Amino acid sequence: MYGVPAFVKLAEDLKLPYICGMEITFNDDVLCLYVKNENGYRHLMKITTAYHNDTFDEKLLKRYSEGLICIIETSNAHFKQLFAEDQQKLNKRLFKYDVLFKNNFYLGISVTSKEGIQYANELRNFVTNHPYRTVAFPKIRYLKSDDAIVLAIVEAIANEDKDDILKEKSLVGQDYFMTLKNYSKIYTTAEIAETRAIVDGVTFSFHQKRGQMLRYPVDDATKTLKSLCAESLKNKGLDTFDIYTQRLNYELETIIKLGYADYFLIVQDFVAHAKNNNILVGPGRGSAAGSLVSYLLNITEIDPIKEELQFERFLNPFRQTMPDIDIDFMDTSRNDVVEYVREKYGHSRVANIVTYQTIQAKQSLRDVGRVYNYPSHHIDLLSKSLSNPKLTLKDSYRRLPQFKKLVDSDQYFLDIVSLASKIEGLIRQNGLHPAGVILNEGPLEEVLRLSVDFAGHYISQFELDYIEDQGFLKVDFLALRNLTTMAHCVDLINAGKDKPIIDKFNIPYDEKEVFELIASLQTMGIFQLESSGIKRAISLLKPSC
Incomplete structure (x- = not known):
């Protein structure tokens, strides 16, 4: 749920409703748990902490299922295999989830190919004979179809396998955000309406105050x-x-x-x-x-x-x-x-x-260089021409003549920079x-x-x-x-003395010699007094005791 705050902010900026949740794998089933209300949010906090702490089990899921919406993913290999081989066993498993989440359990239909349409129709036939509901549940992993290359690059960066070299410079994927018109061709009217009803039924607000002032252990x-x-x-x-x-x-x-x-x-x-x-x-x-x-x-x-x-x-x-x-x-x-x-x-x-650390201009070049196996000296050549680390690649092209000249000199360099710009600004770690x-x-x-x-x-x-x-x-x-340096210095001064010369916990701050030293601008190594701006202020103010 790392991305929830940014997602909520963007949804609110666009004046769109939002729903928050996370995906877990439980007994080989992929369950997507969504927050319906404040109680559900607090339950999901307990579930996710236990899940990532390896203390999650069925008892905990039962205890904290209230206030949550559960959509089981039907497109993963385990579900498909069980559906093909033993629908009776699958039904027993689905029935347990349906009882657990009461009126908030659904089968998520995801279609990304022609074969997927046939499988979706088989699921719909299955549901007609059982007390379950299907919802339109497309897996959206990027905004536009050609953004699939961005996901491929990011996954290659995360993989960190030097032998796994990415070859494609562009990709068209199916997991993108379609128009309602296109979704209406894939999903039934009832499935789309059910999905919308889920969102409309959410009463959860991310911005509710949940923190409580820690109490000091005294009676009053x-x-x-x-x-x-x-x-x-x-x-x-x-x-x-x-x-x-x-x-x-x-x-x-x-x-x-x-x-x-x-x-x-x-x-x-x-x-x-x-x-x-x-x-x-x-x-x-x-x-x-x-x-x-x-x-x-x-x-x-x-x-x-x-x-x-x-x-x-x-x-x-x-x-x-x-x-x-x-x-x-x-x-x-x-x-x-x-x-x-x-x-x-x-x-x-x-x-x-x-x-969170985002991918900056030079890092984007290095990451693209590694996953595409570009020669390191070519990446170094581009990086060295980025003389202002605060500028993005786009701004660098506009404002740094050396970088612009290098990029314009060969389509090869333009391709590298174009790929790097696709991942620049994304969270890396x-x-x-x-x-x-x-x-x-x-x-x-x-x-x-x-x-x-x-x-x-x-x-x-x-x-x-x-x-x-x-x-x-x-x-x-x-x-x-x-402070550590000061403590060590005082300890060295006092070492071997019968009585400490300086008490490091009671160092006077109002001695004339201290202010004379500061006024002389000999402030290198003095915390918050060594920058050029502060030195200019000292020259103007001429502090004294």
């Missing part, structure tokens, strides 16, 4: 948060200043009103765990540094009142999205902190977030978001499509934007090499 999060902040304000000697007490009361009122007391307690807890376990944590970045509550909870180390930072940039009563506190950890220990969160709240409540982690009050397998990594940890199959749209809490655990 609001009371605990207020107590921790008041105690810290007193310990820092700030409780006698009206500006601090007023600001704290205002922030607490906003946080509690928006329902985020647990969130702040969760973040302060894993930050405290890191510091207590000798893991260096960043002083704070982004708008979270404008929060006095964050400062009092030792999530950040910047006094927002002293530095005149605004809380509203971070959180305000009109904000529609979850708060976002980015926390930097030593890159060698970042995963230790995430593992602490898993152990504390349960593995089923924590998940990493998937990312997935990865993990470098920082984002989902935290949820209930088990994630009940509300989110998940896969499982080699360590048994959950990974969301939906990307970050769609996760946040559905109300899931995302926390950024950032791995920062600079």
